[in-house]
């Protein structure tokens with residue numbers, strides 16, 4: 634099922650376009666990598682897709698429903714989390730547990746399954762041992778990790794992560810890709826991830842969206858299906 638489509642997107646921060654005719658589709662149950670050199674507008678493309686930036690031209694469509702006919706839920710973790718205020722929730726585990734509350738229901742009683750999801754998410758980003766630490770005492774990279782954990786714990790249908798493995802060592806990155814791949818295959822989620830580690834991750838991916846410098850400035854999009862070492866140009 635198609636969850637999102639971008640068609641001929643043109644966008645720029647100045648009069649020069651940063652994206653120039655970008656088109657791609659996302660389907661449910663896909664693990665998608667977004668690649669391209671520094672400054673290729675990978676983050677910009679995600680923000681346009683999520684409606685945070687309005688394109689000059691082109692069309693963005695996001696499905697309102699997931700493949701079960703329920704309201705589509707989206708989780709997004711940007712590349713740099715702005716330093717967030719440390720009021721409530723004040724500890725790592727409280728923040729990640731808040732990802733389990735359905736929208737607006739802050740006093741839902743969490744059950745054993747919620748606890749398992751929270752633990753899995755914190756272990757996935759290597760922050761379980763920090764669960765009782767105050768958020769204000771963490772480094773920027775650790776805050777980034779717990780934001781990823783909170784989003785993972787909320788189990789969105791569409792998970793959008795901008796360079797989530799920054800600061801992880803090789804083994805942690807591998808574990809992270811395996812976890813994501815499992816989420817996609819077993820739970821029919823869609824994961825979209827900006828990455829600079831194409832060689833490491835491509836065996837896990839179903840699709841790569843690669844940004845290439847266009848001839849008239851801006852970046853165009855090349856969609857590669859059938860990863861696992863056998864790239865085929867989709868369109």
Ligand SMILES: Nc1ncnc2c1ncn2[C@@H]1O[C@H](COP(=O)(O)OP(=O)(O)OP(=O)(O)O)[C@@H](O)[C@H]1O
Nearest residue numbers: 646647651669670671672673674675676677678712
């Ligand atoms: N808020 C902004 N205002 C003006 N220019 C911006 C803004 N955000 C990004 N840019 C510029 O747009 C271009 C694309 O930036 P973007 O962060 O989307 O690239 P990226 O591919 O995600 O880069 P990286 O791999 O380094 O994170 C860059 O030239 C960047 O300087």
